[in-house]
Structures are given as structure tokens and as C-alpha cells.
Amino acid sequence: MTDFTQTIEEIKKELRETPHHKGTEHYIGRLRARLARIEDKIYEASSKGGGGGGGGYAVKKTGDASVVLIGPPSAGKSTLLNKFTNAQSKVAAYAFTTTTVIPGMMLYKDAYIQIFDIPGLLEGASKGKGRGKEVLSVARNSDLLLVISDVQRINYIEKMTQELEGAGIRINKIKPNVLINKKIIGGITIHTNIKQDLDDLTIKEIASEMGIKNADISIKEKVTIDSLIDSFSTSRVYIPAIFVVNKTDTVHRPQFTDHYLAISAEKGTGLENLKEEIWNKLRLLSVYLVQPNEEPNFESPIIMREGDLLSDVTVKLGTDFSEKRLAKIWGNAAHFPGQEVPTTIKVTDRMQVRFL
Numbered sequence: 001m002t003d004f005t006q007t008i009e010e011i012k013k014e015l016r017e018t019p020h021h022k023g024t025e026h027y028i029g030r031l032r033a034r035l036a037r038i039e040d041k042i043y044e045a046s047s048k049g050g051g052g053g054g055g056g057y058a059v060k061k062t063g064d065a066s067v068v069l070i071g072p073p074s075a076g077k078s079t080l081l082n083k084f085t086n087a088q089s090k091v092a093a094y095a096f097t098t099t100t101v102i103p104g105m106m107l108y109k110d111a112y113i114q115i116f117d118i119p120g121l122l123e124g125a126s127k128g129k130g131r132g133k134e135v136l137s138v139a140r141n142s143d144l145l146l147v148i149s150d151v152q153r154i155n156y157i158e159k160m161t162q163e164l165e166g167a168g169i170r171i172n173k174i175k176p177n178v179l180i181n182k183k184i185i186g187g188i189t190i191h192t193n194i195k196q197d198l199d200d201l202t203i204k205e206i207a208s209e210m211g212i213k214n215a216d217i218s219i220k221e222k223v224t225i226d227s228l229i230d231s232f233s234t235s236r237v238y239i240p241a242i243f244v245v246n247k248t249d250t251v252h253r254p255q256f257t258d259h260y261l262a263i264s265a266e267k268g269t270g271l272e273n274l275k276e277e278i279w280n281k282l283r284l285l286s287v288y289l290v291q292p293n294e295e296p297n298f299e300s301p302i303i304m305r306e307g308d309l310l311s312d313v314t315v316k317l318g319t320d321f322s323e324k325r326l327a328k329i330w331g332n333a334a335h336f337p338g339q340e341v342p343t344t345i346k347v348t349d350r351m352q353v354r355f356l
Contacts, residue, residue: 033209043235063112110301178231285349
């Protein structure tokens with residue numbers, strides 16, 4: 001992989017030394033976009049094998065969803081994994097007990113949720129410190145992050161968040177509503193009905209630096225330089241996260257905001273609340289399949305996500321159901337028991353369904 005270190009440092013130095021005001025906005029936008037473009041190239045190279053994800057870091061996802069435990073060494077991640085799952089992650093009172101990725105499976109409300117215990121994340125991980133890039137590659141491919149630290153190092157949660165952001169992982173954020181329709185010729189045309197703080201020149205310069213030369217760009221929300229770059233970047237991922245403070249049993253009155261969820265993995269305190277929060281953040285719900293000539297029941301759960309359609313259930317069930325276009329439903333979504341509906345409607349939690 002090409003070494004971009006010197007180029008990155010030169011761009012960062014230029015950003016530090018450039019006065020920030022409206023007159024330099026398009027120039028700063030170009031520099032930040034150039035930096036992001038290099039980050040994209042680094043990620044693309046590493047994802048093809050150039051950066052290396054071996055040594056136990058290539059993991060197979062199974063189950064209904066995946067959760068990765070992110071935090072500094074000795075924060076109690078292994079203890080939490082062992083409490084939640086059938087895994088036997090090594091636990092000790094010294095740093096770097098976990099040196100590879102250890103998966104476990106948690107069964108909660110009929111859902112099989114895979115949880116990964118990974119090596120402790122260090123400051124500088126996004127730059128490769130402590131095999132940080134390999135660790136972060138596992139995080140990038142998860143459905144949910146548990147950012148965890150102990151009660152003595154609450155400030156590490158913010159540090160870990162910064163490392164994740166530095167690796168292109170956007171936590172608890174939605175991808176900017178920017179549509180890009182690439183063309184062969186014609187340059188860049190901006191379409192927006194919203195008054196933007198960025199002028200068209202800045203937007204076009206950023207797009208050009210990100211490799212977009214000919215396109216219709218529709219901006220459907222107010223954007224900043226950073227959010228616009230994110231919308232153009234190929235290496236940004238958007239993942240929900242829960243912030244967890246562990247070992248709260250070791251202090252009399254732990255002081256932190258409601259932004260964090262308090263637990264003691266060793267004592268088992270707060271773990272049921274955490275499981276429920278995991279379920280909610282993953283936006284999971286249970287749909288129950290009712291066989292022909294069978295009364296509605298809660299015997300055959302299928303785990304889906306908020307926003308899924310009944311047609312998505314047929315896909316999950318396999319080819320025998322792929323042609324189904326109608327169904328009967330029971331539950332909160334039904335106007336009456338056994339209502340006949342098209343498979344284009346959204347599923348709801350605890351919906352009972354029989355495909356016709």
C-alpha cells in the first residue's frame with residue numbers, strides 16, 4: 001500500500017496554518033476533501049488485503065445481528081461477553097488479555113445476537129497503533145457498537161469515540177441526504193431548495209477533490225464541509241452505539257450523565273437494561289409465522305428490523321415463499337384478526353402472519 005503519511009501531514013499542517021473565514025472556505029474545503037480522499041484510498045487498499053486483517057481478525061458473522069465491544073484494555077469487555085454469551089473469553093486484571101477477536105452468541109427475545117470481544121482500543125488506533133486498523137475493521141462491519149470503559153476512566157469513552165470518527169465510523173448519525181447522479185460530461189450541477197452556508201464554488205471544489213467531475217448533485221438538507229465530504233466519501237460507515245460505564249460497583253457514587261449506561265459486568269448489575277437497549281438500538285422485532293390450518297400463535301419467531309416489509313420476510317424464509325404476494329395478519333397492525341394484506345406493508349413487533 002502506498003505510504004501517504006507525508007502527504008497527510010503536509011495537508012494537516014496547511015489546514016492548521018490557514019486562517020478560517022468565509023474567504024478561505026473553499027480552499028479549506030478542498031484540503032479537507034483531499035485528506036478524506038486519501039483516507040478512502042487507504043481504506044480501499046486495506047480492505048483488498050493490503051492492510052492485513054488476518055491473525056484472527058477476519059471473523060464470520062452469523063445470527064440476526066452483530067455487536068462489537070469497543071474500549072480500552074481491561075475495561076471489562078471479556079467479563080461482559082462471558083456474562084452475555086456462551087463464549088469463554090479469558091479474563092484477567094492486566095491489559096491485553098484479549099489478543100484476537102472472540103465471538104459469542106447471546107439469545108434475547110428469540111434473536112441470536114453475535115457479540116465480538118476485540119483487543120482493547122488504544123489512542124492512535126485509527127493511525128494503526130496497537131493493530132488498531134485491524135480492530136477497527138471489525139467494528140466497521142458490525143450492526144452496533146458498545147463503547148465501554150470502566151468508572152475510573154470515563155473520559156476514555158470520548159477518546160474511543162474520536163478514534164472511531166478518525167477511522168470514518170460515524171456513531172449514532174445518519175448519512176447526509178445528498179444524492180449524486182454521475183454523468184459522462186457536463187461538469188457538476190448543484191440542486192438544492194435549502195439555503196446553504198456553503199456556496200456553489202465550495203461544493204463543486206469539494207466534489208472535484210473527492211473524484212466527482214461530472215454529476216448532478218441534489219442536496220436535500222443543510223450541509224457543512226464535513227458532512228458534505230462524508231456524503232461523497234466511499235469509506236464512511238454509519239453505526240449506532242451505546243455508551244457503557246462498567247465497574248460502577250467499585251465506587252460509592254459514580255458521577256456521569258444519563259448519556260452513559262451504568263453496569264457492573266462482574267456483579268451482573270444493569271445487564272438486563274443493557275440487553276434491552278441493545279435490542280432497541282438494533283431496531284429488532286419479532287414476527288411469528290402461522291402455518292395453514294393453524295391458530296395464530298407465538299411459536300415460530302422470525303427476527304426482522306423496523307422498516308422491513310412482509311416481502312422481506314418472504315426473502316428470509318426462502319424460495320418457497322418468494323412468489324407470495326398476500327398474507328393474513330394478526331396483532332396491532334391488523335384492523336381485524338386475520339386481515340388480508342399485500343406483502344408490501346411494514347412488519348410490526350409480535351405480528352403474526354400467514355402467507356397465502
